[in-house]
Amino acid sequence: MTREPIRVANFSGYFGDRRSAVDEAMAGDRFDVLVGDYLAEITLAALSAAYQRDPRRGYVDYFVDQVRPHLAAIADRGIKVVTNAGGFHPAGLAAALRDEIAAAGVELRVAHVDGDNILDELPRLRRDGHRFDNLDGGAPLADWAATPFAANAYLGGWGVAAALDSGADIVVCGRVTDASLTVGPAAWWHGWHASDFDALAGAVVAGHIIECGPHAVGGNFSGFLDIPHRTVPGFPIAEIAADGSCVVTKHARDGGAVTRDTVTAQIMYEIQGPVYLNPDVTVRLDDLRVRDVGPDRVAVSGALGGPPPHTTKVAIFGPIGFSVVNTVFVTSPHIEEKIALIRDQLMPGLPDGVTLDLTPIGTPAADPESQWAATVALRVMATAPTADALAEADLARRLGSLYLQGIPGYYHDGAAGLHSSPRPRIDYWPGLLPLTVLDHRAVLDDGRRVAAAIPPTTDVVAQPVHPEPREAPLPDRVTRAPLGLVAHARSGDKGGNSNVGIWTRDPRVWLWLRGFLSSDELRRLLPEAKDLDVDRHEFPELQAVHFVIRGLLGTGGSSNTRVDQVGKAIGEYLRSRQVLIPDDLLAGDDSDRDPTTEEQR
Template identity: 60%
Template sequence: MPRNPIRIGNFSGYLGDRFTAIDEALAGDPVDVLMGDYLAEVTLAALAVGYRKDASGGYVAYFLRQLEPHLATIAERGTKVVTNAGGFNPSGLADALRERIAAAGLSLRVAHVEGDNVLDRLGEFHTEGHGMEHLDTGAPLKDWGVEPIAANSYLGGFGIAAALAGGADIVVTGRVTDASLTAGPAAWWHGWTPDDWDALAGAVTAGHVIECGAHATGGNFSGFTQVPGMVKCGFPIGEIAADGSSVITKHARDGGMVTVDTVTAQLVYEIQGPRYLNPDATVHLDTVTLEQVGPDRVAIGPVTGSPPPPTAKIAVFAPIGYEISQMLFCTSPNVAEKVDLLREQLRAQLEGHVDQLDVTPLGTAAQDPSDQWEATVPIRVIATARDPEPLRRFVPAVGSLYLQGFPGFHHDGHAQRVSEPWPRIDYWPALLPAELVPHRAVLDDGTVLDAPVTSRFATVEEIAQPPQDGSAGAPRAGGGRVMLGDLTYARAGDKGGNSNVGIWAPDPAHWEWLRTTLSTEKIRELLPEAKDCEVVRHELPHLRAVHVVLKGLLGTGGSSNLRVDQIGKSVGEYLRSRYVTAP
């Protein structure tokens, strides 16, 4: 007989998420598993620098501080905890947890999952003929010209499932996919095998929704003005049934809301297209249907899955130099001329010493401003160089302009002055044959459990998702002009150097208008910053969504590009601010 649905409650969507989240989750509705996600790509880049300096670290100490006060409660309730806070050193985090558990006189068992760290194997892969070509440029890794300091494969959930089946109460991992933190516990709970692709696809879908915490309960949501308790949105819960169908909800006592639109927002976030590729299954997102089945309860029907891709994604990081930046301000009139003068004066002092100098004004001063701040425009100045020494010219160069620069030159006098450059880390996404990166669970007694693998991988044809340019059909337009955001919601994110934007129509009556209006050509028109990017567009009719990948908009990755909106979080809102012909 199938077990009841497993209830998995999220308590972290990134490193720096609300510190009190575990307190809140334990005070809220009961769950079987607490799940915390910490490892965004930019987080890995930052952790890599620290791990290089101190190999005893490399894990997320923030999680350790969050969990320690609650060890006794977790032991008493029998709640499982699963997290990727192990970072580059999951065994180190497991040992640190065991020390604290022993000090508290408890008997919780801790396991870790390993196999994602392939840094020491890069030479072996090269020798065997694996080029690890960059996913966007096609260049082989050996031509990068810098020395990697981290290389990690995105693992699936069966190492987690094996650890839980082996008796672990707390499982820490390194770089697994975000959704694996949900798919693994669900596979353990329901006894799935690696060939249960439909069920696994459902769990991956639920995991994708809850992996980013309050992203599913009203956080970072275009309709935020309608969200009750928005000041402190609660964390989501996924209830996953034996067939992989699920209900997304939240702790009843907490703020926020769970609706078809808040769930849609997360479903279209940071995906590749209608085929969502994961190590455990390929999710056919175009089969996903949503239904509001109660207050703060959204059902995700059974999802179609197919075998996982034959390749595993790896994330390689390397230091490429240093950067330093400063925020300055100018006040109208003549803002454009003032920015031009600033740019020329800084070039005169820094050209030939720094590799890149970028001066970016942010916003526009109001006409006939009602106070000084409506007349003020921030200017972000940033410089990069291969070595830190040339960048030490930056602070004196900026400081020399107060009496010889544009009229009204100033910075925030209450903000700490920048003084030293900091490392700049670049990101290299690549693929390896999946069989080259097996993974395993290591229990507290040293027992090693190999993660089981699927009986077959998908063919190239099964995971192909050719772009849809949306040119078929004429827009159902009424002739007037309307701000796109008046009729749509959007969410944007990053995948390495690519910006991902999902935009959908909450009202079913507007889907055909949205689909035909937002053609690839129109998207280029509305987003002039993407004029040099390859635009990959898909449609998700069940979600009434157009999904777009803007390749290269974010340079080579969030950790290294010089955009102020470094990881493209506001691209969707910018698109919503543009005017189009109304339906």
């Protein structure tokens, strides 16, 4: 018998998300499962460091504080809770929760999912011939200069499903994929098998949409001006049917909005193209359809699934040195010359191995009407292999010595001060490891271990190749205007690569957009990408063009020196670029027109 859709409510999108979210969800609409995602890639490395300092830790402590007041209600209402707050030590978090449950005098069973942490197994696995080939460049881990201090494989959702099927009420995970927090409950609820690839694909899409919490409800959204009550957007709910299709909604009492565009924005976030890989299923997003079916209700269907790849990603982290960052300010005129002089004055006598990176932020107005409109912030970063080298370089002292001998108008923020305290730099290696090597299992509160289901078959599916558009002649009447007048965008990171999706709801704009946005045009709009490989794909059902910009983020956000470390603002930068847009695409929406645009007739 087909069960009604499972209602999965998200309450966390990252480590540091709104701590009141569990309170909000418990006071909101009905749901069956509460899921919380805390683990960005670098978060796991930070939790690993905490675990090394104190083996009793390594998990997200404040999750315990979030859930403690609601244990009785969770038990009374039969709610299941699934979270990756276990981080580097899911068994430790499970034990802490059992103590809280005992103190509250309620009946709840806690299980944890194990098998992702393979740090101690790395030497043996490498002796057995596993190379941990880099997901981007293909080089073996042996080529990496860093010494790993964290290595966690990305697990699918079947360990979560096994725990729920064995009677667990709360399931604590480490590094499962973000979507697995939703896939596991959906598979358990509907009784899916490991070969139900289309249903699993739909659940992966649902999990991807809600994994970042308020993203799907209008947070970090290029159309934020149209979002009601946007100060505190709520958290999403996915209603997942037996065939894997879903409706995305939110708690009625909360702020924000769920629309086709807010959902499309999250679909575009941190993907590598129309083929979306997961340890349980390979998802094809080509024919994904998104449609409004009511206020704050968006139906998502059309995901197709196939066997997953035989390997899964392993996030490996290791130290590569230290950094110190300070900010000083430069006022026009002669910005470039002033920055050059600062660089020249900082360089002499730098210890061996210390590198300086100076990044100006902003552009002064031609005729500034305030001092701040004439000002550029100059971020000065020093990096070195050792903390001692940075201490010897003493960046704060160097910057502090330039007041009487440097550029005119030199200053720093006196309230923030200058500092020389080094911070570790952590490099990231996305390796590959066969799924069959992993011991993916659920560990129950009585000590029993239940093996996770494994895919009956695997396959390798490459991203499709979409031809570049042919250059089309411009119509007679065009206007130079920001791209964002006619298109939305969302960008994110996948290791050292940045992705960006650009889409529209207007079919007329889509015909122009897919012909205009070539890889070469993207490189023109984003000068940092001019020498980089760019993958381009089209999503006709979503009316989106999607790009992966390879190497824009170095080897990953934890180690590159960009100010926007993980590419969050690239989409908005592209929307700000002025391009020639056919007038008929701008007609009828004068309220959004920029009166300063330069018209070409």
